[in-house]
Amino acid sequence: MILSILDINEIKKETKGYLIFSIFILIFGIIYEIFSHGIYTPYMYLAFLIPFIFGVIIKIILIKVNIKIPVISDNLYNSFINTLTIGLIFNGVLIIYGTTNKLIIIYFVTSILLLSLSLLFLFTRNIFEK
Amino acid sequence: MKNKLFEIIYNIALITFTVYIALNTFVLSEKYVVVENSGTNNNTSTEEKGEVSTSDDEYSDDNISIKLKTYTEYNTKIYVADVVVKDSSYLKTAFANNTFGKNVTAKTSTIADSVGAILAINGDYYGVQETGYVLKNGKIYRNAAKSNQEDLVIYEDGSFEIINESDVSLESLKAKGAYNILSFGPALIENSSISVSQNDEVAKSMRSNPRTAIGIIDENHYVFVVSDGRTSESEGLSLYELATFMNKLGVSTAYNLDGGGSSSMYFNGKLINKPTTNGNRISERSVSDIVYIGY
Numbered sequence A: 001m002i003l004s005i006l007d008i009n010e011i012k013k014e015t016k017g018y019l020i021f022s023i024f025i026l027i028f029g030i031i032y033e034i035f036s037h038g039i040y041t042p043y044m045y046l047a048f049l050i051p052f053i054f055g056v057i058i059k060i061i062l063i064k065v066n067i068k069i070p071v072i073s074d075n076l077y078n079s080f081i082n083t084l085t086i087g088l089i090f091n092g093v094l095i096i097y098g099t100t101n102k103l104i105i106i107y108f109v110t111s112i113l114l115l116s117l118s119l120l121f122l123f124t125r126n127i128f129e130k
Numbered sequence B: 001m002k003n004k005l006f007e008i009i010y011n012i013a014l015i016t017f018t019v020y021i022a023l024n025t026f027v028l029s030e031k032y033v034v035v036e037n038s039g040t041n042n043n044t045s046t047e048e049k050g051e052v053s054t055s056d057d058e059y060s061d062d063n064i065s066i067k068l069k070t071y072t073e074y075n076t077k078i079y080v081a082d083v084v085v086k087d088s089s090y091l092k093t094a095f096a097n098n099t100f101g102k103n104v105t106a107k108t109s110t111i112a113d114s115v116g117a118i119l120a121i122n123g124d125y126y127g128v129q130e131t132g133y134v135l136k137n138g139k140i141y142r143n144a145a146k147s148n149q150e151d152l153v154i155y156e157d158g159s160f161e162i163i164n165e166s167d168v169s170l171e172s173l174k175a176k177g178a179y180n181i182l183s184f185g186p187a188l189i190e191n192s193s194i195s196v197s198q199n200d201e202v203a204k205s206m207r208s209n210p211r212t213a214i215g216i217i218d219e220n221h222y223v224f225v226v227s228d229g230r231t232s233e234s235e236g237l238s239l240y241e242l243a244t245f246m247n248k249l250g251v252s253t254a255y256n257l258d259g260g261g262s263s264s265m266y267f268n269g270k271l272i273n274k275p276t277t278n279g280n281r282i283s284e285r286s287v288s289d290i291v292y293i294g295y
Helices: A008-034 A049-065 A071-097 A102-129 B002-026 B108-115 B170-175 B239-248
Strands: B030-034 B058-060 B064-073 B076-085 B091-095 B099-102 B117-122 B134-136 B139-142 B150-155 B160-164 B178-182 B187-190 B211-218 B221-227 B253-257 B265-267 B289-294
Touching: A008 A049, A008 A071, A049 A071, A071 A102, A071 B002, A102 B002, B064 B117, B064 B239, B076 B117, B076 B265, B091 B108, B091 B134, B091 B178, B108 B117, B108 B265, B108 B289, B117 B211, B117 B221, B134 B170, B139 B170, B160 B253, B170 B178, B187 B211, B187 B239, B211 B239, B221 B239, B239 B253
Parallel strands: none
Antiparallel strands: B030 B099, B058 B064, B064 B076, B076 B221, B091 B289, B117 B265, B117 B289, B134 B139, B134 B178, B150 B160, B150 B178, B187 B253, B211 B221, B211 B253
């Protein structure tokens, strides 16, 4: 059950969703930088690349090559995109404000964990199914 | 929907965590140390002060002389308090609410009033940082060094030195006689030479902004400088412009403090400049500490 395969139409919907999300993050980053009184950070103005590359480009590639993706793998992968994007944006906010917070590391560690688990389920699904 | 349940729950958790970390960073206050004998000394005897003379732009007594002058350069209003003291012990720092902590803040004028300051400017806003030396009036509050952080050390004898936290421990600075440390930066002038460049792309921004800075001209002779900014009336200064201006005042060592909406100068019971965060509203921002002249 945990490794039931995601419908290709679902992946297409997600791709469109992440395109909209990427545009939103891009606009948010630009507007935030306009009001940043001269402090610019790539964490803010390049954050949109995360949902764009991982949520749009890679998903289009996956659709084209027709890879069978387990639902759980997709859930973890989407969670990785969301976590990394929010983490980068928030780190940008901290830099522009001129402060730090040790807890920010949780975003990046969690992102790596989610991506690793996603790939693990993707590549081992055949073993589990046997 | 069933397929998305994990994501929905996870995203709720992600948003909750983000809200918490935002509150932790910007709102929730934590009091670490309450300062005893905060330096408030409203009982300073008249004998000690001698004859006191005050006006809108001057203060003098037997130990302290302050002259306030306003300049307009670089389309910016700049307030300069020229300070001469008999003894460097009149140059002090103070925490908001007499408390060393996180997100413990108050307006410069409020802190200044509470300690009986004659002249005050906002400090280094240590409260938004998790690292960086905090040494106030001879007491160590935080000795966690911030990598490559340039600080201003004010020694007991009133002299200034620019140091890098990566190169020297707070304990060794204290052993050498450090009395106050300001940890914001960068250094603007060292050995009477400008030490920032026009192309200095430091995180503190080379764009025009309200600024606060402190400098030393010679023994027991200091300048406190605050510029307005972000308004049509007063554009603000880049770091290089600030350094150039202070160099013309004859400053041998100058150091940049927290600017932007924090920049504020208090003198003889009044706020002198027009602090603003976004240029739309004149309003004093709450800060975590001040540098002041007083008893």
